Amino acid sequence: xxKLVRASxxxxxxxxxxxxxxxxxxxxxxxxGSTVREIQTRLKNWGYYYGELDGVYGSRTEAAVKRFQQKNxxxxxxxxxxxxxxxxxxxxxxxxLGTQGDVQLLARLISxxxxxxxxxxxxxxxAVVLNRMKHPSFPNxxxxxxxxxxxxxxxxxGQFNKPVAxxxxxxxxxxxxxxxxxxxxxxxxxxxxxxxxxxxxxxxLVVIGKHRFCS
Numbered sequence: 001x002x003k004l005v006r007a008s009x010x011x012x013x014x015x016x017x018x019x020x021x022x023x024x025x026x027x028x029x030x031x032x033g034s035t036v037r038e039i040q041t042r043l044k045n046w047g048y049y050y051g052e053l054d055g056v057y058g059s060r061t062e063a064a065v066k067r068f069q070q071k072n073x074x075x076x077x078x079x080x081x082x083x084x085x086x087x088x089x090x091x092x093x094x095x096x097l098g099t100q101g102d103v104q105l106l107a108r109l110i111s112x113x114x115x116x117x118x119x120x121x122x123x124x125x126x127a128v129v130l131n132r133m134k135h136p137s138f139p140n141x142x143x144x145x146x147x148x149x150x151x152x153x154x155x156x157x158g159q160f161n162k163p164v165a166x167x168x169x170x171x172x173x174x175x176x177x178x179x180x181x182x183x184x185x186x187x188x189x190x191x192x193x194x195x196x197x198x199x200x201x202x203x204x205l206v207v208i209g210k211h212r213f214c215s
Contacts, residue, residue, distance in 0.1 A: 026082075049061065
């Protein structure tokens with residue numbers, strides 16, 4: 001009997017460790033992905049959230065989480081950490097976007113690729129990276145998209161290593177928060193410098209500054 005009790009305790013401890021380990025992430029403003037969409041869905045079903053189910057952790061999602069936390073006796077910080085996720089019955093399944101490292105990396109690319117472009121054009125370049133992460137034809141991580149061979153000329157011509165413009169940091173945060181001036185584009189190019197004939201075959205979505213954004 002004692003052996004059975006000890007075995008049951010070990011199994012319970014293992015389950016708890018796996019559950020906590022899987023949920024040991026914090027979703028907050030700027031995060032995105034399927035888990036954020038699940039958070040929004042549950043909060044909407046329970047009457048806390050009134051926005052779109054877009055998978056982007058913006059101000060409306062943050063406010064809804066705060067209402068949920070206050071109602072359920074949790075720390076009211078607007079962040080969906082392990083305790084809040086557990087209270088919602090959610091197990092995290094994807095990587096959190098919006099960390100300082102994400103902002104730094106995306107800002108560096110934006111600065112290198114769109115320095116001097118209109119602000120909306122800088123945000124659009126960041127949005128293209130995020131759109132590629134969701135597209136089956138590209139890697140599903142930010143680093144994978146940015147460092148994919150031949151994807152961005154700035155990695156080959158040295159622009160990527162130059163100082164990052166202040167506006168690029170703001171643009172990176174706006175892109176991570178869900179603003180997409182590109183209209184869902186996964187490609188963009190400067191017609192004055194493009195050497196690929198294939199890129200001209202891509203359907204045009206919008207022109208911002210010197211860049212054509214395409215699907």
